[in-house]
C-alpha cells in the first residue's frame with residue numbers, strides 16, 4: 001500500500017517535472033527573438049516564400065507539411081533538413097514519409113543563405129522553417145499568426161525515428177489521436193491541423209489500397225464516395241504484382257474543390273465521403289471527431305483561429321533553446 005502510494009507520488013512528480021520542462025522551453029521562445037540581432041530575418045523568409053509560391057503555388061503546402069514533419073520527430077530542431085552522411089545511418093529526410101514527397105527544401109536553403117549573408121550564425125534553420133510555414137499559411141489561406149522564435153538546431157537526424165513519431169495515412173482516428181496525444185496535443189488540435197490537407201497533393205501509394213484490395217469482403221473502401229473512387233481509379237493504377245515497382249510518381253489533389261486555398265472546404269469534403277486518405281475520412285468515424293469536423297465546416301473563421309493556435313503549439317514541441325544545439329551555418333549539415 002505504502003509502496004504503491006510512493007510509486008504514485010513518484011509518477012506524479014515525474015509527470016509534473018516533464019510538463020514544467022516542456023513549458024519552460026516553450027516559454028523561452030519569444031515573438032521577435034531576432035529584433036536586435038537580425039531584424040530583417042522574418043522579412044527575408046517572407047520574401048523567399050512569396051517568390052516561391054508565386055512561381056509554384058504548391059510550395060505553400062510543402063512548407064506547412066515540412067514544419068509538421070520537423071516538429072513531430074525530435075522536436076522543431078530542423079532535423080528534417082539534415083542530409084544523410086556516408087558512414088552514418090540514414091537521416092529523416094530519406095525516410096519514405098519524406099523522400100520523395102516532402103518539398104520546399106530549396107526555399108529554406110535560399111532564405112538561410114540570404115540571412116547568413118546579413119547576420120551570420122544567428123538565425124536557426126528550425127526558426128526559418130517555422131516562419132516559412134506561417135508565411136505559407138498566410139499566402140495560401142490569409143491565416144496570420146506571430147511565431148515565437150529562438151529555436152536552436154539539432155545535430156542528429158535518424159530515419160528510424162520517423163515512423164515512431166509521425167502518423168501514417170492508414171491510421172484510424174484512435175491511432176491519430178494517440179500520435180498527437182504523445183506530443184501533448186489534443187484531439188481537437190489533431191482535427192484542426194488535418195485541415196492542412198485542404199491544400200497540396202498525395203501520391204497514389206498513400207491511398208490506392210482504398211481502391212483495389214481494401215479487405216477480404218470489400219475491394220473498395222465503403223467509406224469512399226463511389227464516384228470519387230471511380231475518378232481516383234482513372235488516376236491511380238492497381239498496385240503491381242508483388243516484387244514489381246509500381247507507379248510512385250502520380251499525385252492527386254488532396255482537396256479537389258480549392259486545391260491551393262487553405263480553407264475549411266476540406267471538412268465539407270469529408271462530409272461527402274471525399275476524404276482522400278484513410279486518415280482523413282476516419283475523422284467522420286467517431287461521434288466526437290465527426291462533431292469537430294462539422295463544427296469546422298460550419299465555422300471557417302473559428303477554424304482559422306484554432307489552426308493558428310495549433311500551429312504555434314506544434315511549433316513549440318520539444319524545442320532546443322538557450323545553449324542547447326547550435327545555429328547551423330548550412331541547413332543540410334551540422335556545423
Ligand code: HEM
Nearest residue numbers: 061062065068101167168169193196200201202203206279
Ligand atoms: C493527422 C495525421 C496526418 C497524416 C496521417 C498525414 C499524412 C499525409 C500524407 C500521406 C500526405 C501525402 C504525402 C504523399 O503521398 O505525397 C500528406 C500531405 C500533406 N500534409 Fe499531412 N498528414 C497528417 C497531418 C498533417 C498536419 C498536422 C499537417 C500540417 C499542419 C499536414 C500537412 C500536409 C500538407 C500541406 C500536405 C500536402 C503536401 C504537398 O502537397 O507537398 N498534414 N499528409
Ligand SMILES: *[C@@H]1O[C@H](CO)[C@@H](O)[C@H](O)[C@H]1NC(C)=O
Nearest residue numbers: 171172173174175176285286
Ligand atoms: C484502430 O486501429 C487499431 C490498430 O490497428 C485497432 O486496434 C483499433 O481497434 C482500431 N479502432 C477502430 C475504432 O477501428
Ligand SMILES: *[C@@H]1O[C@H](CO)[C@@H](O)[C@H](O)[C@H]1NC(C)=O
Nearest residue numbers: 214215216217218221222223
Ligand atoms: C471490410 O471493411 C468493412 C468496412 O470498413 C468492414 O465493415 C468489414 O467488416 C471488413 N471486412 C473484413 C473481412 O475485414
